[in-house]
Amino acid sequence: MEECLDIVSVNRDFLSSLAYKNGYVTSSFGLWLMGGEWSRRKRARAIVREVSSNFNQAISSYFGTQTPDPIAASYAHADYVAALREHGVEVDVLPGLSEHPDCTFVEDAAIVVDGAVVIPHMGHPSREGEQEVIREVLGEHLEVLEMPQGAVMDGGDAVFFDDQYLLGMSKRTNAAGVDFFQQVAASRGFDSMIFEVPDSTLHLTTICSSPKPGMLVTAEGHMTPEQLAPLSDEGVEILWVPNEESYAANIIGFESGSVMISANYPETKRVLEAAGFSTRSVDMEHIRAADGSLTCCSIFYQ
Numbered sequence: 001m002e003e004c005l006d007i008v009s010v011n012r013d014f015l016s017s018l019a020y021k022n023g024y025v026t027s028s029f030g031l032w033l034m035g036g037e038w039s040r041r042k043r044a045r046a047i048v049r050e051v052s053s054n055f056n057q058a059i060s061s062y063f064g065t066q067t068p069d070p071i072a073a074s075y076a077h078a079d080y081v082a083a084l085r086e087h088g089v090e091v092d093v094l095p096g097l098s099e100h101p102d103c104t105f106v107e108d109a110a111i112v113v114d115g116a117v118v119i120p121h122m123g124h125p126s127r128e129g130e131q132e133v134i135r136e137v138l139g140e141h142l143e144v145l146e147m148p149q150g151a152v153m154d155g156g157d158a159v160f161f162d163d164q165y166l167l168g169m170s171k172r173t174n175a176a177g178v179d180f181f182q183q184v185a186a187s188r189g190f191d192s193m194i195f196e197v198p199d200s201t202l203h204l205t206t207i208c209s210s211p212k213p214g215m216l217v218t219a220e221g222h223m224t225p226e227q228l229a230p231l232s233d234e235g236v237e238i239l240w241v242p243n244e245e246s247y248a249a250n251i252i253g254f255e256s257g258s259v260m261i262s263a264n265y266p267e268t269k270r271v272l273e274a275a276g277f278s279t280r281s282v283d284m285e286h287i288r289a290a291d292g293s294l295t296c297c298s299i300f301y302q
Contacts (some may be wrong), residue, residue: 037213038255040163042112045302046089047137050096051077051104058101058290059124061202068101072286077104080260080282080297087254087280089300092137100130104287105296107205108154108172109134111181112301113165114188116143118181120153123172138301145184153177156203156296161210162236164190168204170197193230198222205295207246211253211277215239217268219246239275241268247284250293253277260294 052058055070084091097103102124109131111118117138119131135144147153157168158181165185167178182192200222201207207222214236218228221243225232232238241249248265251272259272263281272279284294 037163041160041213041255042300042302043087043089043254044300045092046084046298046300047092047094047106047134048077048081048084048298049094049104049106050074052096052101053098054101055096055104055290056101058292059126060290066289068289069286073104073289076283076286077297080284080287080294083260083280083282084298087256087258087260090302091298094133094137097130100127102127102290102292103130105156105290105292106130106134106299107296108156108203110138110299111153111155111158112138112142112299113145113181113185113190116145116184116188117301118145118147118153118184120147120155120177120181121149121151123152123154123170134299138299141301147177147180151176151180153181154203155299156205157197159205159208159210161216162213165192166204166208167192167194168197169194170201170203171199172203173197195223195227201246202291205250206291206293207249209249209251209253209295211239211251211259211272211275212255212257215275217241217249217251217272219243219249222246239271241265241271247288247293250295252294252298262288262294 051070051074053070055068055073058068081091108122119135122128152174154172157170157173159166169178178194185192195204197204207219208216210216217239219241228238245265245268248262248268252260258278258280261269261279261281262284269279
């Protein structure tokens with residue numbers, strides 16, 4: 001890992017961050033927002049993992065209002081995979097792990113950065129070990145970078161957006177994890193912005209996603225307009241969905257203009273279709289029971 005950090009072309013002082021009262025943090029070299037293209041968003045191939053037979057023991061602290069049902073969740077996951085394939089994605093399906101009830105949420109176990117993949121120490125101790133097979137599979141295609149001890153980060157706190165990364169500082173991601181990831185991203189030419197994730201939500205991706213370059217979807221009552229002002233001031237379009245549909249702010253966009261959305265959130269569907277998107281709904285009720293969302297269930301790597 002020391003060799004990896006030796007190649008970082010931007011030193012730690014250059015990467016020092018400045019915090020603002022509105023909860024937004026930017027790298028000291030400022031914003032680099034424009035120029036985002038679909039070619040930088042990997043949508044050709046993805047890894048998913050089947051639902052664990054012990055999914056009923058998955059962690060559930062936010063959206064979950066009932067004990068997760070492994071069988072019902074497996075049917076939902078199968079439809080999720082079908083929706084990815086309908087959009088032309090080649091999907092690699094890994095078997096579920098009985099010893100890891102949350103293992104279907106692969107997004108947290110690895111973060112793809114250009115031709116590399118960062119393998120983090122995950123934010124909840126029960127999830128350590130989920131990374132092993134994902135490391136092996138992605139290591140056949142990408143350079144593997146291991147996060148050092150003491151640095152903790154869930155992949156759900158990283159949103160790739162317009163040639164930069166939006167990073168969340170949450171209960172599952174610490175400053176050392178964000179700092180390491182910033183260094184890796186900067187060494188590969190990517191700027192980053194850091195947001196304090198409110199206690200009302202698990203990860204940044206839970207309530208913030210991007211359906212296409214130049215646009216974000218986020219939920220009222222979590223992120224604030226002040227936090228997003230540095231982006232909107234640069235011309236980024238923000239689509240707000242109502243607080244009661246917060247879960248639906250997590251979507252997956254495709255260059256065709258189609259977006260995968262969670263079923264049964266009518267206002268979010270209306271907002272997205274009014275913005276010109278076609279929608280493909282997936283019933284995520286039984287995935288939501290373990291605090292999982294659409295992006296949680298896949299890692300796009302090509």
